[in-house]
Amino acid sequence: MVTVVTNGICFVVTPLWLLLITSQAVSIDVAKMIKTLGMLVVLPMVVAQLARLISPLARFADLRKVQLGIAAQFGMWSIVAIGAVYARRSLLMASFDGALPWADLAVMTLLVILLHGLGLLAGLALAAAAGIGSSDRIAVAIAGSQKTLMLGL
Numbered sequence: 001m002v003t004v005v006t007n008g009i010c011f012v013v014t015p016l017w018l019l020l021i022t023s024q025a026v027s028i029d030v031a032k033m034i035k036t037l038g039m040l041v042v043l044p045m046v047v048a049q050l051a052r053l054i055s056p057l058a059r060f061a062d063l064r065k066v067q068l069g070i071a072a073q074f075g076m077w078s079i080v081a082i083g084a085v086y087a088r089r090s091l092l093m094a095s096f097d098g099a100l101p102w103a104d105l106a107v108m109t110l111l112v113i114l115l116h117g118l119g120l121l122a123g124l125a126l127a128a129a130a131g132i133g134s135s136d137r138i139a140v141a142i143a144g145s146q147k148t149l150m151l152g153l
Contacts, residue, residue, distance in 0.1 A: 011037035
């Protein structure tokens with residue numbers, strides 16, 4: 001459920017959030033970003049769920065759940081790796097002397113860790129306030145700090 005909900009809304013929420021917090025400093029093509037994220041995140045999820053309506057495909061997926069999960073992880077890792085390569089190239093082009101701005105990278109890394117930590121703590125607190133049991137509370141906390149957050153970042 002977490003995957004469906006977060007992937008279902010992140011492709012719209014993330015570009016709008018970026019526009020809100022960077023509108024005066026960065027020009028963002030929100031429509032293009034929503035379209036791109038929709039194609040990369042939502043479309044594969046919708047196609048996969050529709051494919052499960054076809055019995056032979058559903059049986060195929062059920063019998064190969066582990067292998068398909070591993071393939072999906074490699075797909076996500078490749079997206080992250082490609083993003084890292086493009087980010088590094090952008091950072092190198094933005095610096096005047098060809099060196100990476102290590103102070104900026106350190107601040108960004110600390111902020112990402114802080115954001116994950118806050119997501120984890122917010123998930124725990126909100127689940128506790130809702131009266132959710134401890135094992136489910138942990139799942140909510142992990143989902144709040146991990147799932148789709150990396151896509152947005």
